[in-house]
Amino acid sequence: MNAFKWIGRIEGFSFLFLLLVAMPLKYIWGEPLMVKYAGWAHGVFFIGYLGAALYVFFVYKWKFTKLLLAAIASFIPLGPWLFEKKLIGK
Numbered sequence: 001m002n003a004f005k006w007i008g009r010i011e012g013f014s015f016l017f018l019l020l021v022a023m024p025l026k027y028i029w030g031e032p033l034m035v036k037y038a039g040w041a042h043g044v045f046f047i048g049y050l051g052a053a054l055y056v057f058f059v060y061k062w063k064f065t066k067l068l069l070a071a072i073a074s075f076i077p078l079g080p081w082l083f084e085k086k087l088i089g090k
Helices: 002-027 033-059 064-073 079-088
Strands: none
Touching: 002 033, 002 079, 033 064, 064 079
16 A cells, blocks of 8 residues: 555646646746656656556445545646545554
8 A cells, every 4th residue: 555655645746747737848938858858757657657546446345436536636737645644544
């Protein structure tokens, strides 16, 4: 479960970096290279987060709604952190 929390934190940070740093660099200052690398990294962390969510779903016998909320959280800025705090605890 600890690995799932850390993957969620990293995925959330990579999403914020993509939105708050890379996208403005591309669309305001015309520097698209950061989106290429940050987007690729975020994609890897996103897939890792969803895979880890599936893993804990089976190992910890989560209800399907909890898995669904974990997946939805990955599409919301700060979502994985909120999911961890509200639904997982600690």
